[in-house]
Amino acid sequence: MAAAQFARATEQGTAVDHADYTSRLAQTRQRIADAGLDGLLIASQYNRRYLTGFTATDHDITESAGLALVTRGTFGLITSTFALNGVEDELTASGVRALLMDNDTLVNVLARALRDEGGVKKLGFEKDWMSYAAYARLHDGLGEVIEFVPTDDLIELVRARKDEAEIATMRRAADIANRAFALLLKDIRVGMTEREIAARLDRHMVELGAAEPSFDTIVACGPGGAQPHWVPSDRPAQAGEPLLIDFGCRVDGYCSDLTRTVVIGEPDAKLRAVYDVVRRAQDAGLAALRAGKRRGSEVDAAAREVITEAGYGKEFMHSLGHGVGLAVHEAPAVSRVRVSTPEAEAEMARIGRIEPGAVVTNEPGIYLTGWGGVRLEDMILVGERDAEVLTDRNPEQIISIAG
Amino acid sequence: MAAAQFARATEQGTAVDHADYTSRLAQTRQRIADAGLDGLLIASQYNRRYLTGFTATDHDITESAGLALVTRGTFGLITSTFALNGVEDELTASGVRALLMDNDTLVNVLARALRDEGGVKKLGFEKDWMSYAAYARLHDGLGEVIEFVPTDDLIELVRARKDEAEIATMRRAADIANRAFALLLKDIRVGMTEREIAARLDRHMVELGAAEPSFDTIVACGPGGAQPHWVPSDRPAQAGEPLLIDFGCRVDGYCSDLTRTVVIGEPDAKLRAVYDVVRRAQDAGLAALRAGKRRGSEVDAAAREVITEAGYGKEFMHSLGHGVGLAVHEAPAVSRVRVSTPEAEAEMARIGRIEPGAVVTNEPGIYLTGWGGVRLEDMILVGERDAEVLTDRNPEQIISIAG
Numbered sequence: 001m002a003a004a005q006f007a008r009a010t011e012q013g014t015a016v017d018h019a020d021y022t023s024r025l026a027q028t029r030q031r032i033a034d035a036g037l038d039g040l041l042i043a044s045q046y047n048r049r050y051l052t053g054f055t056a057t058d059h060d061i062t063e064s065a066g067l068a069l070v071t072r073g074t075f076g077l078i079t080s081t082f083a084l085n086g087v088e089d090e091l092t093a094s095g096v097r098a099l100l101m102d103n104d105t106l107v108n109v110l111a112r113a114l115r116d117e118g119g120v121k122k123l124g125f126e127k128d129w130m131s132y133a134a135y136a137r138l139h140d141g142l143g144e145v146i147e148f149v150p151t152d153d154l155i156e157l158v159r160a161r162k163d164e165a166e167i168a169t170m171r172r173a174a175d176i177a178n179r180a181f182a183l184l185l186k187d188i189r190v191g192m193t194e195r196e197i198a199a200r201l202d203r204h205m206v207e208l209g210a211a212e213p214s215f216d217t218i219v220a221c222g223p224g225g226a227q228p229h230w231v232p233s234d235r236p237a238q239a240g241e242p243l244l245i246d247f248g249c250r251v252d253g254y255c256s257d258l259t260r261t262v263v264i265g266e267p268d269a270k271l272r273a274v275y276d277v278v279r280r281a282q283d284a285g286l287a288a289l290r291a292g293k294r295r296g297s298e299v300d301a302a303a304r305e306v307i308t309e310a311g312y313g314k315e316f317m318h319s320l321g322h323g324v325g326l327a328v329h330e331a332p333a334v335s336r337v338r339v340s341t342p343e344a345e346a347e348m349a350r351i352g353r354i355e356p357g358a359v360v361t362n363e364p365g366i367y368l369t370g371w372g373g374v375r376l377e378d379m380i381l382v383g384e385r386d387a388e389v390l391t392d393r394n395p396e397q398i399i400s401i402a403g
Numbered sequence: 404m405a406a407a408q409f410a411r412a413t414e415q416g417t418a419v420d421h422a423d424y425t426s427r428l429a430q431t432r433q434r435i436a437d438a439g440l441d442g443l444l445i446a447s448q449y450n451r452r453y454l455t456g457f458t459a460t461d462h463d464i465t466e467s468a469g470l471a472l473v474t475r476g477t478f479g480l481i482t483s484t485f486a487l488n489g490v491e492d493e494l495t496a497s498g499v500r501a502l503l504m505d506n507d508t509l510v511n512v513l514a515r516a517l518r519d520e521g522g523v524k525k526l527g528f529e530k531d532w533m534s535y536a537a538y539a540r541l542h543d544g545l546g547e548v549i550e551f552v553p554t555d556d557l558i559e560l561v562r563a564r565k566d567e568a569e570i571a572t573m574r575r576a577a578d579i580a581n582r583a584f585a586l587l588l589k590d591i592r593v594g595m596t597e598r599e600i601a602a603r604l605d606r607h608m609v610e611l612g613a614a615e616p617s618f619d620t621i622v623a624c625g626p627g628g629a630q631p632h633w634v635p636s637d638r639p640a641q642a643g644e645p646l647l648i649d650f651g652c653r654v655d656g657y658c659s660d661l662t663r664t665v666v667i668g669e670p671d672a673k674l675r676a677v678y679d680v681v682r683r684a685q686d687a688g689l690a691a692l693r694a695g696k697r698r699g700s701e702v703d704a705a706a707r708e709v710i711t712e713a714g715y716g717k718e719f720m721h722s723l724g725h726g727v728g729l730a731v732h733e734a735p736a737v738s739r740v741r742v743s744t745p746e747a748e749a750e751m752a753r754i755g756r757i758e759p760g761a762v763v764t765n766e767p768g769i770y771l772t773g774w775g776g777v778r779l780e781d782m783i784l785v786g787e788r789d790a791e792v793l794t795d796r797n798p799e800q801i802i803s804i805a806g
Contacts, residue, residue, distance in 0.1 A: 056632070059618070061464040062531050063732065082720050085770060086630030102720065105742050125535070128465050132538045132553055133530040137746070150535055199609065206602065212619075215462070227489030229459070317485050317505065329466065339508050343540070367488060 014168035014252075016053065021094035024051055024158060028070055031154045038120040039071030040154060041110070041138075043129035046326040047155040049253060052077050052096040055087070061131050068096070069110070073117045078109055106134075107141030114146065124151035153331060153351055160323055160331040161357035166254060167381065170325070170359055173210065173256035174379055174390040177248050180204035181260060181392075190239055190264055190403045194219040194232035201247055210249030214257060215328050218246035225261075225373030228318060228365065239265035239403060242274075242372040248328070255328050257361055258391045259377035264403035271374070274312075274366050275398045278374045281306040281364035282394065285320055285334075289354070289362070289380060289387040296321075296334040296352035296360075303364045304336070312366045321361040324379060334360050358382045359390065417571035417655075419456065424497035427454055427561060431473055434557045441523040442474030443557060444513070444541075446532035449729040450558040452656060455480050455499040458490070464534050471499070472513070476520045481512055509537075510544030517549065527554035556734060556754055563726055563734040564760035569657060570784065573728070573762055576613065576659035577782055577793040580652050583607035584663060584795075593642055593667055593806045597622040597635035604650055613652030617660060618731050621649035628664075628776030631721055631768065642668035642806060645677075645775040651731070658731050660764055661794045662780035667806035674777070677715075677769050678801045681777045684709040684767035685797060688723055688737075692757070692765070692783060692790040699724075699737040699755035699763075706767045707739070715769045724764035727782060737763050761785045762793065 028051060032040050042048055045058045048068045054077055056065035066079030076099045077091065084098060091098060101109045114120045125135065127150035139148055162170065183204045188197060198217040205213060220230040222241035230244075237243055243263060248256040261278075263271060285303035293299050300320040307316045321334035331351045337344045354360060360382065365375030376394040380387050431454060435443050445451055448461045451471045457480055459468035469482030479502045480494065487501060494501060504512040517523045528538065530553035542551055565573065586607045591600060601620040608616060623633040625644035633647075640646055643666065651660040664681075666674060688706035696702050703723040710719045724737035734754045740747045757763060766780030779797040783790050 055634070059731070061534070080720075082631055085720070085772060086627060086633065103742065105744060105747075127536040127539065128534050130535050131464070131531050132528070132533050132535050135535045136530065136553065150539065195609075199606075203602075206598075216615075224489060227487075228485055230489065231458070317483075317488075328462070339506060339511075341508060344508075369488060 014165040016093065016165050018093050018095065020163060020165055021051070021053065023163070025070065025075060025094075027158045028155055029072070031158065032070065032124065035124060035151060035154065037122050037124040037149060037151070039069065039074070040124040040151065041126070041130075042068035042070065042155065043126045043134070044155070046159070046330070047126070047129075048077070050155065050159055050326055051094065053090050053092075053094045054079070054096070055090055055253065056083050067106070069099070069113060071114070071117060071120050071123075074113055076113055078106060105141075107137060110138070111142055120146065122147045122149055124149045124154065126151060126154075128152070152347070156331045156351065159325055161355050162325060162359055163357070166325065167359070169252050169254045170256065170379075171390060173214070173249055173251040173254050174258070176205055176208045176210050176251065177256040177258055178392045179208055180249070181245070181247070181258075184245075185262070185399065185401060188237065188243075188262075188264065188401050188403060191236045193234045193236050194221055194224065195234060197237065197245070198232040201245065205247075205249040210251055212250050214248040214250045214255035218244065220244045220373060222372045223370055226367045226369045226371065228367060228373065228375070237264055237403075239263075240268060240271070242271055242374050244373050244375055246375065246377065253326050255324050255326070256379060256391070257324050257328055257377065258379060259363055259365075259375045260394060260399070261374045261376060262399040262401055264401045266400060267398050271398065274368075274374050277307055277310040277312060278364050278366055278376050279394065279396060282362055282376050282378070285362040285364065286378075286380065286387065286389070289382060292385070294354050296332050296354055297336050297348060299334050299354070300336050303362070307364060307366060315366045315368060316364060317367065318365070321363050321377075323358055323360050325359060332358055332360065334362070354382055356382055356384045417568040419496065419568050421496050421498065423566060423568055424454070424456065426566070428473065428478060428497075430561045431558055432475070434561065435473065435527065438527060438554060438557065440525045440527040440552060440554070442472065442477070443527040443554065444529070444533075445471035445473065445558065446529045446537070447558070449562070449733070450529070450532075451480070453558065453562055453729055454497065456493050456495075456497045457482070457499070458493055458656065459486050470509070472502070472516060474517075474520060474523050474526075477516055479516055481509060508544075510540060513541070514545055523549065525550045525552055527552045527557070529554060529557075531555070555750070559734045559754065562728055564758050565728060565762055565784075566760070569728065570762070572655050572657045573659065573782075574793060576617070576652055576654040576657050577661070579608055579611045579613050579654065580650060580659040580661055581795045582611055583652070584648070584650070584661075587648075588665070588802065588804060591640065591646075591665075591667065591804050591806060594639045596637045596639050597624055597627065598637060600640065600648070601635040604648065608650075608652040613654055615653050617651040617653045617658035621647065623647045623776060625775045626773055629770045629772045629774065631770060631776065631778070640667055640806075642666075643671060643674070645674055645777050647776050647778055649778065649780065656729050658727050658729070659782060659794070660727050660731055660780065661782060662766055662768075662778045663797060663802070664777045664779060665802040665804055667804045669803060670801050674801065677771075677777045680710055680713040680715060681767050681769055681779050682797065682799060684719075685765055685779050685781070688765040688767065689781075689783065689790065689792070692785060695788070697757050699735050699757055700739050700751060702737050702757070703739045706765070710767060710769060718769045718771060719767060720770065721768065724766050724780075726761055726763050728762060735761055735763065737765070757785055759785055759787045
C-alpha cells in the first residue's frame with residue numbers, strides 16, 4: 001500500500017505495489033471478457049479492497065462504502081467524500097479513479113461513467129454481494145440501455161491464487177496467532193470465563209502486531225462447544241472438559257484462522273478418544289492435499305471418512321475447510337455438496353478446485369450436545385507439488401494445561 | 404430471553420418475555436396484511452432476532468444463520484443444526500418453530516412449509532437484506548407457485564417504537580458507555596496511540612458489563628478525524644488537537660452510540676470555535692425534537708442550519724442522526740434527502756418519521772482535511788411530548804484533559 005500520511009495501524013504486511021494491482025486488474029479484465037461481459041460492478045468489500053487498495057469496510061449490506069467499476073476503459077471507485085475524506089492516499093498504488101456521488105445517485109454516476117466511455121452494453125454485477133434492492137435500483141434506472149448480468153465469483157477466483165506479497169502477509173498473520181496462543185496457554189486457569197480467555201487472546205494478538213482479531217474469537221468450555229460458532233459466555237472453565245478456541249488475526253487486511261482444543265488437567269478417556277478421531281481426520285485431509293488431491297470434495301471426503309467410521313458422521317456437520325485471505329471464508333471450497341442440486345454441483349465445480357497458491361483451512365470437528373466440541377484447524381498453503389502448514393500443527397495428543 | 408442453560412454473557416438487559424414476542428409478531432402480521440401480502444421471509448439478522456430471540460449473527464450477506472418466516476399460520480426459523488445446536492433454548496420465549504435445512508435446500512424447506520399451510524400466494528421478502536442471488540434461487544425454484552414481492556422496512560417500523568423492556572436495556576447500554584468514558588478520561592495521556600485509547604475504552608465497557616462494543620470504536624487524534632469513520636492507528640495523541648471518540652456498547656443485543664470530542668491541554672481558538680458551532684448545532688437538533696418536530700428532515704435541518712451559517716456546511720457531510728436499537732443504524736432516519744429522486748423522497752416519507760418510543764442519535768460534526776474533526780453525539784429517547792437525553796450530555800465547552 002502507498003505510504004500513508006501516517007500509519008493506520010501496526011499491521012505491517014508485505015506491501016502491495018502498483019505492479020501487483022496492475023496484475024490483479026488485468027486478470028479481472030480477462031475474466032470479465034471470458035464471461036462475455038463489457039464490465040463488472042463490484043459490490044464485495046473484499047474484491048473492492050483487492051483491486052483498489054481502499055480499506056474501508058462495510059458495516060453490513062445496507063451500508064456500502066462504495067462500488068468498484070471495471071470495464072475496458074474505466075477503473076473507478078464509486079464512493080463519497082464521507083468515506084474517502086482523509087484516506088485518499090489509499091488509492092494511489094492501484095491508480096483507481098474516485099467517482100464521487102456526494103451530490104448524485106449511484107445510477108447517475110454510473111450512467112455518466114459509462115456514457116463517457118461508450119460501448120458498454122452488458123455489465124456484470126456480483127449477485128452474492130449485491131442486495132435485491134440495489135440491483136432493482138440499477139435495473140430500473142439503466143435497464144433500458146444496460147443489460148445487468150449476475151456474475152459468480154469472478155474476482156474470488158483470482159483471489160484464490162495468492163501472490164507472493166499476500167503469502168508473506170498471511171505467514172505473518174499465522175505467526176502472530178501462533179505466538180499469541182502460546183502466550184495464552186500460560187494464562188489459562190480453572191475459573192477463568194470464556195470471555196476472559198477470549199479477551200486475553202485478542203490482546204496478545206494485538207500486542208504482537210495484529211490490527212485486530214479476524215473474527216469474533218470463539219472460546220467454548222464444555223457444553224457450549226457443541227455449537228460450532230459459540231459466543232463466549234461467563235461460564236468458568238473447569239478441569240477435564242474440552243476447551244475449544246477458534247481464533248485468528250488480521251494483518252494488512254489478511255486473515256489467519258486456526259482452532260485448538262485443549263484441556264485443563266487430565267483428559268478422560270472420552271475426550272482423548274474424540275480428540276484422536278478428529279486429529280486422525282485432520283491428518284487424512286492433509287495427506288489428501290499432499291497426495292495431490294485438488295478437488296475440495298475429495299479432500300473433505302478423506303477427512304470425513306475417518307470421522308464417519310468412528311461413528312461420529314452426524315456430529316461433523318460442517319465443511320472440512322475453506323479458503324482464507326482478505327475474507328475469513330473465501331474460495332476455494334473444501335467441502336462436500338451438502339444437498340445435490342444442479343446449481344450446487346455447478347457451484348462446487350466452479351469454486352471447489354484447489355489451485356496452487358490457495359491457502360485453505362483443514363478443520364474437522366465433532367460436536368456432542370451437552371458435552372462440547374473438539375475442532376482442530378490449521379492453515380495450509382497449497383503449492384505446485386506440496387502443501388505447507390502455515391500454522392503450528394495441532395499436536396497429536398490434546399494439550400493438558402496445569403491450570 | 405428465556406433462561407439459558409448457562410449465561411451467554413454478562414450482558415443483562417431487561418428480559419424480553421413471551422408477551423413481548425407475541426406483541427411483536429402480531430404487529431408484524433398486521434403490517435404484512437396491510438401490505439397485501441400472505442407472509443414475509445425475513446433476511447435481516449436484526450429482524451430475525453427481534454421476532455424469534457435467536458441471537459446468532461451473520462458474518463456477512465453470504466453467510467446467513469437463517470431466515471424467519473411469518474405467515475398467517477406459520478412462525479418459523481429456517482436454519483440448520485450447525486447454527487442451532489446448543490442454543491435451542493433461545494427460541495423458547497418466542498415459540499418460533501425451527502425448520503431445519505440440514506439435508507435439504509432453502510427452496511425445498513420453504514416449499515414444504517408453505518404447502519403444509521396452504522393459501523400463501525404472495526410472499527414478501529426484505530429487499531435490502533436479501534442478495535440478488537438468494538432472491539433468484541427462490542424465484543427460480545418457486546416462482547411458478549409463489550409471487551415474491553420486495554418489501555421495505557416492514558419490521559423496521561415496528562422496531563422503531565421501543566417497548567419498555569427495550570428502553571430499560573438501552574438505558575443500561577447508554578449508562579455503561581457513559582461510565583466507561585468517564586474512566587477513560589482518567590487514562591488518556593499525551594503519546595498514547597489511537598489504538599491504545601480505543602482498546603482501553605473497549606475494556607472499560609466490557610468490564611462494566613457490556614457484551615462487546617456495538618461497533619469498532621473510532622478514535623481519531625488530529626487529522627484522522629477528517630474521516631468520519633476513521634480506523635484507529637498508531638498515531639500518538641498530541642496536545643491541542645481535536646481527539647474524537649465515537650463508541651458504544653451492546654447489552655442483550657441493544658446498542659448505545661455516542662461521540663465525544665476532547666482535547667489534551669488547552670484548545671486553541673480554532674478548536675474552541677469549531678466545537679462551539681457543533682455544540683450549538685446539537686442544541687438546535689435537540690430543541691427541534693423537544694419542540695415536537697417529528698420529521699427527521701426538519702430536525703436535521705435545524706442543526707444543519709447552524710453549521711451552514713457558520714460557513715461549514717460542506718464540512719458536515721453526513722446525516723444529523725439515526726435510530727438506534729438492535730442495529731447501530733436503524734429507523735427512523737434523522738436526515739435530509741441528499742439527492743432528491745422520487746424513490747428517495749418516498750423512502751424518507753416512510754422511515755423519516757420520528758414516532759414516540761424512538762431512540763435516535765443527534766450527532767452534528769465538522770470535518771476539516773489536514774486538521775481533524777469535531778463530532779458530538781448523544782442518544783435521545785423521544786416521548787409523547789418530550790425528548791430525554793439518555794447519554795450524558797456533551798458539555799458546552801470542550802473537555803480539556805490534563806494529559
